[in-house]
Amino acid sequence: MTEPSIVLYGIKNCDTVKKARKWLEKNTVEYRFHDFREDGMDSVPLKEWLDEFGWPQVLNRRSTSWRALDDGQKEAMDNATALALAGDTPTLIKRPVTVAGDSTLFGFREADFSELV
Template identity: 35%
Template sequence: MLTLYIISNCDTCRKARNALDDKGIPFKTYDLRKDGLSAPLLEHILHRVPLVEAINKRSKTWRELSDEEKDFDANSGRELLLKHPTLLKRPLLEVDDETMLVGYQDGDYDKL
């Protein structure tokens, strides 16, 4: 079964859920804010999505970071995501053991 990693009040996440529902594709949701982002889950995600692609640099959380925090490497980037789970780009749709789709735009799930 597919897993959709979301933040419940995110409009794009809502669109992704609706797209999957409209296509009749079964999925489970994991709310990163409510359910949390653990170090093992982050590593699970980063095994499929490069760190640079995983950080949402358009988010309010990113804009509120200091310049020092924005200058991250592999280790500090992980720490940043664990400290601020809302920095993770979303939605993330885990399709299989190797594939995770980042973000959502209309038509992204048509091939599913």
């Protein structure tokens, strides 16, 4: 059996991840789900995402994890800091992250998913 070409990264109890998974299943799109907490961060291409898109695109600045950072951490944020923090606290990453071939999406918008598949 071949590996699905779409990988959905996130946390299974995240409402936005649930919406994305439901959309993929409703549209019979095969995908592999990688749970940051259960499957770990070792194989997550976090550095590549940060290098390509930058921390403002990768981190969820509306999350409770972001709000828990002190002002100094937020003001000094750069890709290296984001890599260290999100590696330890994956709930800082905007979810879901959907990778399909050369395309990467952060968050869930139905129109974007329709174009992706």
